[in-house]
Amino acid sequence: MSILSSMETKTVLRDLQRAELAPFMTIRDLYVPWLGFLRAVFIGALTLMVADMQSREGTFAVWSFVLAITVTLVYIVASSVLLARRRVRFSNASAPSELQKEIMRSSMLHITSDGISALAVFLLPFPVKWMVPAFALIASLITFYISRARVESVLKDLQEQVNG
Amino acid sequence: MGESLDLDPLIHAPKRMQIMAMLYVATSIDFSFLQEELEVSASVLSKHMSALADAGYVVVKKTGHGRSGVTSFKLTPTGRRAYENYRRIVSDLLKL
Numbered sequence: 561m562s563i564l565s566s567m568e569t570k571t572v573l574r575d576l577q578r579a580e581l582a583p584f585m586t587i588r589d590l591y592v593p594w595l596g597f598l599r600a601v602f603i604g605a606l607t608l609m610v611a612d613m614q615s616r617e618g619t620f621a622v623w624s625f626v627l628a629i630t631v632t633l634v635y636i637v638a639s640s641v642l643l644a645r646r647r648v649r650f651s652n653a654s655a656p657s658e659l660q661k662e663i664m665r666s667s668m669l670h671i672t673s674d675g676i677s678a679l680a681v682f683l684l685p686f687p688v689k690w691m692v693p694a695f696a697l698i699a700s701l702i703t704f705y706i707s708r709a710r711v712e713s714v715l716k717d718l719q720e721q722v723n724g
Numbered sequence: 725m726g727e728s729l730d731l732d733p734l735i736h737a738p739k740r741m742q743i744m745a746m747l748y749v750a751t752s753i754d755f756s757f758l759q760e761e762l763e764v765s766a767s768v769l770s771k772h773m774s775a776l777a778d779a780g781y782v783v784v785k786k787t788g789h790g791r792s793g794v795t796s797f798k799l800t801p802t803g804r805r806a807y808e809n810y811r812r813i814v815s816d817l818l819k820l
Contacts, residue, residue, distance in 0.1 A: 564731070569817045575738065576811060579745030582761050583753060647757035650750040 577722045583648045584655050585715060587663075595642060596704035598635050603674055604697030605631040607681045611689045614681075662714045666707035673703045734779050735810045739764060740772050744807045747782060747799040755795040773797060781806055 564572065609628035612620045652663055677696035681689055735744050739762050746753055746761065759769050776782045781803030785796045799807070 564814075564817055566818070569814060572741070572814050573818060575742060576745045576814065579742040579761075580749050583746050583750040583757075586757070647754035648750050649752050654749050654751075 574722065574724070581656070581718055581722055583650055584659055584718075586646060586648045587655075587659070587711060588715070589646055590642065591704075591708040591711060592642070595638060596701060596708070598631070598638055599704065600697045600700035602631045602635040603677060603700045604693045607677050607696040608693035610678075610681050611692055614689070615686060656718055658714050658718060659711070662711050666711065669703045669707055670700070673699045731813055732806055732810050734775065734781070735806060737772075739768075740776060741810075743772060743776065743797075744781070744799070744803065744810070747797060748804065748807050752785065752796045752798040755797070758797070776803065779803075779806075 605624070605628040609621075609624040612618060612624040615621075652660055655663070674696070677692060677699060680695065681692045684692065735741050742762060743758060746758065755766075755769065755773075758773075759766060762769065764772075773782065773784070777784055779802075780800055782797045783800055785798065787794050787796075
């Protein structure tokens with residue numbers, strides 16, 4: 561194979577970089593709004609269950625337990641289906657470092673948000689405790705949209721870097 | 725220069741080069757994704773994939789049957805080394 565000219569080499573390298581980036585663009589598939597909403601309901605239902613179980617009356621304990629379990633199962637099945645339907649599989653470790661950091665930040669943001677909700681449901685007095693599920697649901701939705709926007713921004717930056 | 729700068733002709737074809745680059749960073753990729761990214765017909769992509777599979781650069785995995793069946797591809801260690809070598813040569817050429 562003959563040696564490439566400088567211009568050809570640059571074109572080949574750019575094509576390689578673009579192609580190497582393409583699989584990571586599919587990470588957007590994991591930030592679909594319905595899954596974010598389902599996750600928020602899941603967190604809300606769990607905190608509702610705990611709050612209700614801790615209440616003196618426990619009026620809705622059984623129903624909130626059924627709701628939490630149902631939403632948990634739906635969330636697990638939906639996430640599995642979504643992951644199975646993805647046409648590209650890769651480990652986070654192979655992603656560009658900027659994207660790796662953003663995925664990590666996104667996870668930390670969700671863990672922090674869920675942690676605050678969990679602490680609140682254990683520490684707050686009644687009847688304030690009953691507000692926690694709503695707070696957990698909204699906080700989860702907000703963190704989801706923040707994460708989505710940040711991942712989108714990183715992907716856009718990476719694309720711009722490659723396209724020069 | 726000489727042999728160390730020889731580009732693998734099997735990878736050097738533009739579409740195959742892109743296929744190798746995408747497979748290099750992924751664990752596995754489905755046929756439909758490659759077809760969409762490369763904007764080629766199914767028959768053209770099949771030919772490229774057969775050439776890479778015959779060279780031992782990729783392995784094919786088929787799951788399901790009929791319309792619901794999925795064909796995915798994965799780079800073999802040989803393919804991985806070949807791509808790394810190809811990329812190194814291209815990068816070295818730029819430094820010359």
